[in-house]
Amino acid sequence: MKKLIAVFVISLMLFSCTGSQGNSSGMQEGDNDVEERLKELGIELGEPSPPIANYVKAVRTNNLVFLSGHGPDKPDGTLVRGKLGSDLTIEEGQEAARLTAISALASLKQEIGDLNKVERVVKVMGMVNAEPDFTEHSQVINGFSDLMVEVFGEKGKHARAAVGMGSLPGNIPVEIEMIVEIED
Template identity: 60%
Template sequence: MQTNLIPMLKIHQLSFLLAFLILAACQPSQSPEVKEAGFSQSEDIEQKLKDMGVELYELPQPEANFVRAVQTGKLVFLAGHGPMTPEGKYITGKLGQDLSIEEGQQAARYTGITLLSALKAEIGDLNKVSRIVKVHGMVNGTSDFTDQPKVMNGFSDFIVEVFGEKGKHARAAVGMGSLPSNIAVEIEMIVEVEE
């Protein structure tokens, strides 16, 4: 009786070990991109912004008959926003004439901060963001300026730095002959949030 018990115990132990290994293999692991960005799913986004030295600010109410954001279901549609600095001034000028690509990237980054400020005002807590879905970037440039994607990288790199994998988005980067008040960049954004 005892001689039969030992092999049976080994079979049960092996079965348990095999089931454990299968379950472990099925668990989603962080992608290398997420690890490189230093992002974890439990990270506090607003604390991360502070650690990055980024301060969100209260935006003035629109002067025309529109709102900065509209939420329908899980999606938040943000109106076009420009590169507002913490002092409340906009970065202006044309790429290819007044501004370098690096200055355009900085303007795009400021636009990202402006959009996050508007998003926080709409949803109350940026930790509710489950995905940055779609971004439409408009770059004020001369007729022969063709580096709109490089300018928009200033925005995209910032958003992915903040949100990690959840910040990776579909994107358009287009050139404009002019933008309101001669701002350098205007960006619209669609965000998915937890209900």
């Protein structure tokens, strides 16, 4: 019986040591390949649109990447436009937020090269172009947050703000910025 317990303890120790080692891509055992996950979801990240003023889409400092506000870029290069509560439904706003997430991921990939380097989506700031009596801002921004979790799993869960705005540039329905932690 003592030998059986000793074998069990040694096996458990070996398993815990080998299970905690990452592979050459920096991913830990059990992590999903983010690029493969995007393919499974049918998402293709195109080239991010260039900034339209004197700013950059992303700034990296140490192991944090700060992404500028992104809008809902359609695959054809145009933007979703409209105001929640008058022009767009909550569901259309959620789809716009999802498109914004895809746009942000394209900029993030351009900045860091490989989305598997993401350790955590830390913070999301979602702004919703809404009529004064519209109150479902958080429901709209769920389109962004839900995609982050679909893509990154637990690493995609983040702190968040979802606020209403009287207007946004070009009458886009959402503008979203985020902060991401990446591996060193």
